[in-house]
Amino acid sequence: MNVPIWSEEINKGNQPEILFWVGCAGSFDARAQSITKAFVTILNKVGISYAILGKEEMCTGDPARRAGNEFQFQMMAYQNIQLLNSYQIKKIVTACPHCFNTLKNEYPELGGNYEVIHHSTMLQQLIDQGKIVLNENGTFKGKKITFHDSCYLGRSNNIYQAPRAVIEALDASLVEMKRCKSNGLCCGAGGAQMFKEEEKGNSRINLARTKDALDSGASVIASACPFCNTMLTDGIKLNEKQEDIKVLDIAELIAQSIEL
Amino acid sequence: MEIFQQILFAGVFLTAIYFFSKRMAMIRKLILLGQSEKFEDQPSRRWMNVFMLAFGQKKMFKKVPVALLHLFVYAGFIIINIEMIEIIVDGFLGTHRFLLGWIPNYYSYLINSFEFLAISVIVACVIFFIRRNALSVKRLQSSDLKGWPSKDANIILVTEIILMLLFLKMNAADTFLQSKGIQPYSQHFTGTFLFSSFAHPLLNYFSTETIIITERICWWLHIIGVLGFLNYLSRSKHLHIILAFPNAYYARLDPPGKMKNMPTVQNEVKYAFQPELAPSSPGEQAHTFGAKDITDLSWKNLLDAFSCTECGRCTDACPANQTGKLLSPRKIMMSTRDRAEEIAKKIEHQIDWKAEEKSLLFDYIKEEELRACTTCNACVEACPVSINPLDIIVQLRRYLIMEKSSSPQEWTSMFGNIENNFAPWKFSPDQRIDWTKEST
Known part of the structure; x- marks a missing residue:
């Protein structure tokens, strides 16, 4: 399928509006991959300016932090924030509530400030705006x-x-x-x-x-x-x-x- | 005779207040054993929480019938304590029903409303007593409450019933003596009251002297009972009637999903990636990562523990507990308080508790309990008095992983995968975009 990758878009001189944060489940788990594909299908159909990080995306650190491994969480957060900030990302959408919570609530005090929305909110907005026609x-x-x-x-x-x-x-x-x-x-x-x-x-x-x-x-x-x-x-x-x-x-x- | 009663009253009252203050000072000391944490932001939201959650008991109303019964006991107990002001003034000054002289036209309304509340408290407490002991309400039958905690609950209910009965009996005897024209009661003519007057026919069987003695005994037992109860509650689960208010004020206002940051770890990681930012002199060292004992927890966690009334709504809502796991958020709170109370005993006996090996984690809370938590926040949501058991659970988990390197084998693999492949599963970063190569 046609899925724009952030680094490639930059090389083409494009700055996508929204980052679609796929998450580890959405990337690797066979069942969750179909959710990812469904969401990408919608994004493509609606014609949203978006991209994914692709191979550069890393675990947000959510499971490590909840398990008690704060060091690992901070390592992941540091690397992700460095990358997100270097790409000057402003807005992130994700289909995973765990990534959503970490990006939205836990990254800001570590230096990662983005407008983060969950795909449920985005889908509702697109329906309300008439951009998704059922x-x-x-x-x-x-x-x-x-x-x-x-x-x-x-x-x-x-x-x-x-x-x-x-x-x-x-x-x-x-x-x-x-x-x-x-x-x-x-x-x-x-x-x-x-x-x-x-x-x-x-x-x-x-x-x-x-x-x-x-x-x-x-x-x-x-x-x-x-x-x-x-x-x-x-x-x-x-x-x-x-x-x-x-x-x-x-x-x-x-x-x-x-x-x- | 009067002056003897006044001196006796002053002695009883001041002794009770002395012991109560001493106990509250100890609780304060125990809470301040916790780490400092600031909660000064958004005062208007905090006052709103005090008003809605503590004063208005908003979360209790998730189950309306129980909430209404609880409201009767709460309102009854608080409002009847206005009556205590009169009793205390009468006790010190040797007067009798001094408020009657101040508000002669409203006095009977006031006492009638107190009597109504006293009846409500009795009815609610009797229902609560039956419910707790004879009906099978899961959260009240749990093994968390074996032994002292279930006795504690029953003592509180029975004491409240007895105190209200004494109040009604005192009024009954007083108004009966007034109607017979007995001095000094008839000097303070109040008229009969709504509920206590039902006891008058019974009093006809007794002599005037017996009734006078009864009135005095009820008055004394009521005030001694209340003062005793004040001291009892400071040692029991009933402390929530006081601490629910500050606990609502100091509740965390962050989204519940946000875990508390650890700036020390954040900085260590930052300096590892950017050594040029590291301070040239090593800062304060010897941090404990996570919590092993109550002194590693925040003072708010300890205030939580003393505010807990062991109702078990948290445990009832806990998915792990519902499916038979060892975890019970209520027990986490009770263990935290038990550990604090143990330290209180050591402080009172001047034993150096810091030198001992015992700790909250391991001796009171087992690893298996902590491992079962899904961090779902159901316990936090369920608590009517703004307690956060999850915050304690994750701090203890941090200690296990970061200080003890103790984790289930699957978590060790997960950490390895995240470290090497940047994902909790064993896939390489290159495989992250495999899904894009497939058709829809």
Whole structure:
């Protein structure tokens, strides 16, 4: 696919307006790569002036910091900020709430000041501005969709409304889980849990959350975080419901509902 | 006789206040064992938090029925303490119902509203007592509360019921004696009160002398009970009725997802990349990275620990706890306070606690508890009195990694991957753009 790379754009004499921060999950994880591709499809279709860092992007340091490895976090932050500042980047969009939180809240006091938005907010803006035109009879019209709040988007950054507005724009019926918004249950991946086995217990967190989603009666579980997506996809598979229920990122919902 | 009662009252009152002040000074000392952290920004937002979260109990209202019952106890207890002013003045001056002389037209309204609140407190406390002991509310049955904490909760409920009953009984005896024209009660004629008058038929069975003694005993027990309770609460989980207010004021205002920065580490990393910026003389050294004991935590973490009333809403909301992991945010707070209280005992007995091996991490909080946290902020969101258990958890995690190099094997690999490949997974940086080479 056609994805502009920041360094190449600079060499061509272009200064893109927005950096799309792909994140490690979005770059390497097979499932999350399709979210990345869906979002890039939308960016290309709308004609946004953007680029990615490509091979120069590094982990923001989020999992290292939450695990307690502040040295490693500071190392990553230092290198990323040096690069972002050298490219004079002003605005960043990302589909990962963990990258979003770190870039938006934790980099400024280390010298990295950017306008950072999450892709849910950007998608909502593009819909509101009429730049994303959805199909009259879209794939999700009338379907029951539930939205799983990512902790790093919701409780951590108070973004509850934007992803819901995106779902409602699909003419779908948004059904809430019993625990939602500020009471939403974690998927189990945060705090670097994604990268280790769960501690000893009597159940798994992603199964508890999958049960909430199944109880909602929705046929699509929408998420706005690649890690939540992985955890819930696993949960649905363990419940052997993958034929009936799809776990999709809001970027994928939109990409499947626009004329290409 | 009167003067003897006045002297006795002054003695009891001043002793209670002395011990209470001494205890509060100790709590202050313990809190200030923590590291300094400044919270002076945005005073208007902070006062708003005091008003909405502490005074207005906004977060309690996530569950309305419980919130209303709690509101009765809270309002009842605070407002009835206005009655304490009268009792204290009467006690010192040897007067009887001195407010009656000041506001003769409103006095009965005042006491009637106190009586209404006293009844509300009794009803709410009885429901709370049954709920806590007979119904299976998960957060109140948890093993966190085994032993002293569950006794503590019941002592508080029963004491509040007894104090309110004494207040009503005192009023009943007083107004009964007034109606019989007994001196000096009839000199301070208040008329009967709404609720305590229901006890009058019972009093007909007793002699006037017994009722006079009853009135005096109730008065004394009520004031001794309140003063005793004041001292008790400073040693119990009930301290939240005082500390919830400063705790709301000093709550962190940053987005909850933002972790506290460590400027020492930030600078070390900066000097590693840009040695020319490093100061020529090595600055203060011997920092502990992260927290091992309460002295490494911020003073706000310790204020949090003393503000905790062990309600367990945090633990109820914790995804790790719900799925049977060892982590309980409430227990993190209780352990922090237990450790502080242990140090208080050592200070009182002049034992050099700093020389001992014991610490919050390892002796009170186990690695396994800390490892289970997903940093989801549900505990922080759930707390009605602005406590942040997550802040303590991550500081202890920092100690484990940076001072002890103790991490689960998968995390060690993750750190290795981030260091070598700049991603938590084992992919090379070149593979970062592989997805762009595929079609959609």
